[in-house]
Amino acid sequence: MASVKATMQCLGIDTGGSVSVLGDFFGFIRKRVPTDPVSTATAQVSVLGQIRACQGQHIHVNVIRVGFDAISGGSTALDAAFEKLDYAIFRTRTIYQQINLGVGRVLHWFITAAEANGADDLGSEGECDDLIADWSVQNDGVDAFVVRNISDTDFVGRASAIPGECDKDAKDDGLCAGEIGRAAEGFARTFAHELGHHLGLSHNHGGANCPGTTAGCNNLMAQTRCATSCGGGIRTAVLLTASQGSTILTAPAHCAVQSGC
Amino acid sequence: MSLSDVETRPELDEDTLVDQVDRGDPQERGEALKELLRRESSRVRPFLGRIVADRTAPSGLRTTAAVALGKEATPENERALITALAADDPAVVAAAARGLGRIGGPEAFGALTRTTGRGVDFAQTLISYRLGLGSRRLAEPEAAALLDLDPRRAITFRFEPPADRPADAALRRELPAIPVAETGSVRFRCRNEHLWILVSGDAARAPRGLTERDLVTAVVLKESTCPDGWQVYEYIVAHPRKDGGAAMFGVRPTGRLVHFGLLAQTDVNADIRLQALDAPGVMALEFTAEYIAADGSLVPRSAQGSPPSGRRRNPPASPARAPTQD
Ligand SMILES: [Zn+2]
Numbered sequence: 001m002a003s004v005k006a007t008m009q010c011l012g013i014d015t016g017g018s019v020s021v022l023g024d025f026f027g028f029i030r031k032r033v034p035t036d037p038v039s040t041a042t043a044q045v046s047v048l049g050q051i052r053a054c055q056g057q058h059i060h061v062n063v064i065r066v067g068f069d070a071i072s073g074g075s076t077a078l079d080a081a082f083e084k085l086d087y088a089i090f091r092t093r094t095i096y097q098q099i100n101l102g103v104g105r106v107l108h109w110f111i112t113a114a115e116a117n118g119a120d121d122l123g124s125e126g127e128c129d130d131l132i133a134d135w136s137v138q139n140d141g142v143d144a145f146v147v148r149n150i151s152d153t154d155f156v157g158r159a160s161a162i163p164g165e166c167d168k169d170a171k172d173d174g175l176c177a178g179e180i181g182r183a184a185e186g187f188a189r190t191f192a193h194e195l196g197h198h199l200g201l202s203h204n205h206g207g208a209n210c211p212g213t214t215a216g217c218n219n220l221m222a223q224t225r226c227a228t229s230c231g232g233g234i235r236t237a238v239l240l241t242a243s244q245g246s247t248i249l250t251a252p253a254h255c256a257v258q259s260g261c
Numbered sequence: 262m263s264l265s266d267v268e269t270r271p272e273l274d275e276d277t278l279v280d281q282v283d284r285g286d287p288q289e290r291g292e293a294l295k296e297l298l299r300r301e302s303s304r305v306r307p308f309l310g311r312i313v314a315d316r317t318a319p320s321g322l323r324t325t326a327a328v329a330l331g332k333e334a335t336p337e338n339e340r341a342l343i344t345a346l347a348a349d350d351p352a353v354v355a356a357a358a359r360g361l362g363r364i365g366g367p368e369a370f371g372a373l374t375r376t377t378g379r380g381v382d383f384a385q386t387l388i389s390y391r392l393g394l395g396s397r398r399l400a401e402p403e404a405a406a407l408l409d410l411d412p413r414r415a416i417t418f419r420f421e422p423p424a425d426r427p428a429d430a431a432l433r434r435e436l437p438a439i440p441v442a443e444t445g446s447v448r449f450r451c452r453n454e455h456l457w458i459l460v461s462g463d464a465a466r467a468p469r470g471l472t473e474r475d476l477v478t479a480v481v482l483k484e485s486t487c488p489d490g491w492q493v494y495e496y497i498v499a500h501p502r503k504d505g506g507a508a509m510f511g512v513r514p515t516g517r518l519v520h521f522g523l524l525a526q527t528d529v530n531a532d533i534r535l536q537a538l539d540a541p542g543v544m545a546l547e548f549t550a551e552y553i554a555a556d557g558s559l560v561p562r563s564a565q566g567s568p569p570s571g572r573r574r575n576p577p578a579s580p581a582r583a584p585t586q587d
Contacts, residue, residue, distance in 0.1 A: 023585035109580035125492045126514035133542025136577035149321035151328045153298040155488045171542025
């Protein structure tokens with residue numbers, strides 16, 4: 001079995017200085033496993049499991065927070081926001097494990113409210129699209145933007161194209177993964193859902209309002225309203241099918257998918 | 262009510278949600294308001310103006326109210342947004358300005374001239390083109406700012422036959438104060454994008470109007486799959502030039518100028534040519550069309566897009582790396 005260090009090097013994570021397994025290998029900004037929002041459950045991670053996940057096909061993610069310096073409520077509110085980011089990473093890993101897609105390197109980036117020039121509070125889909133076009137991390141990770149607020153209730157997250165692009169000069173090279181003002185579970189599901197779009201998955205209900213089966217309503221690619229109206233809720237409605245796995249991973253795999261370490 | 266209840270408990274009644282908008286912590290208040298708006302609750306309308314004017318309310322709550330007000334062109338909504346221009350919070354001013362750009366009339370235009378802040382200029386510009394005021398015109402870019410097509414990598418757009426327009430209600434939400442002509446629209450695909458150019462009612466009604474006064478000539482909608490529906494991708498505005506033609510500008514809803522071209526009047530009709538400007542993520546474009554004066558329709562001749570042939574002068578910026586927290 002490969003070591004943590006060898007796996008990190010394969011993922012392109014700097015192992016030069018002092019390394020935190022939870023911070024650098026798992027990509028948790030707080031260097032801790034996030035608290036599960038369900039008080040009776042405990043989020044757990046496995047080093048061995050993560051090494052194995054990276055030995056299979058995986059993606060890298062750049063979590064780009066936008067305007068978090070303008071979050072009111074001081075350090076407590078900011079820490080709660082960071083914990084939501086970590087929970088979204090934790091959930092995304094668990095969800096994509098269903099189709100054997102690992103989440104490898106997770107790096108954190110920030111754009112201040114001043115730099116964002118208003119895009120920390122998205123008032124339309126167009127503002128999300130311009131944010132994605134204006135900012136890119138020049139590496140092979142998927143750019144997932146998390147904004148302070150989305151003031152247009154027509155969307156809770158957005159993928160500007162299905163599938164998204166990998167050319168970091170292109171305009172559809174990322175996704176608006178959600179707003180940090182939402183509760184953790186809904187935010188995490190939207191993060192994973194928009195990532196699914198970026199990787200090539202469409203909604204599983206075509207033009208219909210919601211899928212016609214409970215299994216369909218419990219799929220990650222059903223919209224939030226279906227998860228609550230005909231599925232088991234936003235925590236449960238995170239299923240991915242083998243066919244969705246094939247869309248992302250085979251013939252050909254999405255350009256963001258890396259081969260195993 | 263715990264934080265996640267709004268989303269996980271669809272049975273929550275509107276009374277509870279209305280109560281929550283006024284009482285909870287900032288996150289609860291925001292989520293309750295958003296849930297009411299998503300349910301299109303009639304209970305929410307009367308207090309949107311109050312929220313946007315409330316200096317003690319959280320910023321995100323006020324901007325959410327402002328955005329909702331900017332989706333319906335009513336005198337009450339316009340008045341509420343004009344009041345919000347006096348807010349101390351620049352995000353609220355920006356959201357109010359954006360809303361007024363979409364729905365405002367002469368009074369809003371006047372109020373915006375007395376306001377400074379993000380988005381104010383473009384709101385005035387949009388109102389001016391919508392109402393034909395001939396003010397706040399966009400400046401023609403220098404030729405060097407236009408992107409050259411790379412013929413080796415050019416993709417030809419596929420034009421599609423006419424189809425039913427998006428539902429009127431959805432169209433009105435996107436374009437609350439821009440009338441859309443019944444005919445003359447053009448749909449096309451470019452790679453995985455599906456776009457629809459809708460000619461505005463003003464352009465269709467005034468055949469020579471394209472060279473006579475400032476107006477919104479068309480709106481480009483883009484089909485989105487998440488969320489589902491068609492969204493404004495670009496406003497195409499035009500104003501007369503001294504040479505008898507018109508200057509045309511493609512502007513994103515954020516106010517960013519992305520396309521520019523000229524309209525040359527022929528005997529009866531008009532020739533249009535549009536190119537792209539160097540802005541992050543924008544593809545080089547060569548679009549030509551004929552505008553048919555008799556019915557105000559647009560007949561595309563050719564359209565090709567490509568990555569720019571040279572280096573971008575405006576590549577995307579890089580965010581700063583965030584260290585893990587100790
Ligand atoms: Zn979706």
